[in-house]
Amino acid sequence: MAEVHNRRRGLLIDKRFQSKFIALGIVLVVSLAVGAFVVWSVSLSGVPSAAQDGGADPFTRGIVGLLILILLLVIVTILYGLRFSHRIVGPVFAFNRHMNWVREGNYTRDLRLRKGDEFQNLANSFNAMQNALRKRTRVDLESLERCEKLVAELKAAAGSGSVDAQAAGSLVAEMEKVLADLRKRSEGLLAG
DSSP states (O other): OOOOOOOOOSSOSSHHHHHHHHHHHHHHHHHHHHHHHHHHHHHTSOOOOHHHHSSOOHHHHHHHHHHHHHHHHHHHHHHHHHHHHHHHHHHHHHHHHHHHHHHTTOOOOOOOOOTTOSOHHHHHHHHHHHHHHHHHHHHHHHHHHHHHHHHHHHHHHHHTTOOOHHHHHHHHHHHHHHHHHHHHHHHHHHOO
16 A cells, blocks of 8 residues: 655645634733733822722732733633634544444435534545545446346346357356456555
8 A cells, every 4th residue: 555645735734724723822812911911001000009098009909900800811711712622623523423434334424514613624525535435336336236137137048948158158248347347446446
C-alpha cells in the first residue's frame, strides 16, 4: 500500500475554522486586558480616600471591581466556550457514529450536521464517499444479478435435456467476463 504523507503546507489548514478559533482567543485576551485596564484606571483616578468618604479605599474598590469583572469574563468565556465546543464535539460525535455504520456496511444514511456546526466541508466529502460506495455496491450487485441470470439460463438448458455445448460455453464465458470485471473493480479498490 502506498505511504501517505501528511505534511503541513502552511500555517492555516482550514482557514475558516482556525480563524474563528484564533479570533475567539484574541477577543478573550483583549477583553481581559481592557477590563483590567479600566478597573486599574478607576482605582487610581483620585477618588477620595476611605477616611474622607467613610467607605473603602480606591485600591480595595479596584480589587473588588477587578474580581467581579474577572468572574463575569469567566462566565462569558464558559458560555461561549461551551457553545463553540458543541459546534466541534457534536460533529465529531456524528462522524464517529456514521463511520461505525459504514464499517458495518451501512451506507444508507447521509451525515447531516446542524447549521453553524464546524466541519461542513468534511461532512460533504464524507457523504460523497458514501455515495461512491453505494454506487459501487449497486454496480457489483448488478454484476452478481447478471451472473445469477446466466446460471439460471444454464440450469434451464441442462434441465430441459437439450444442452448445447456451444451455448453452454458461451454462457460460461460471459459469466467469467462478468466475474473478472467484478474482481478487477474490487482489486482496484485495494491496490495502492
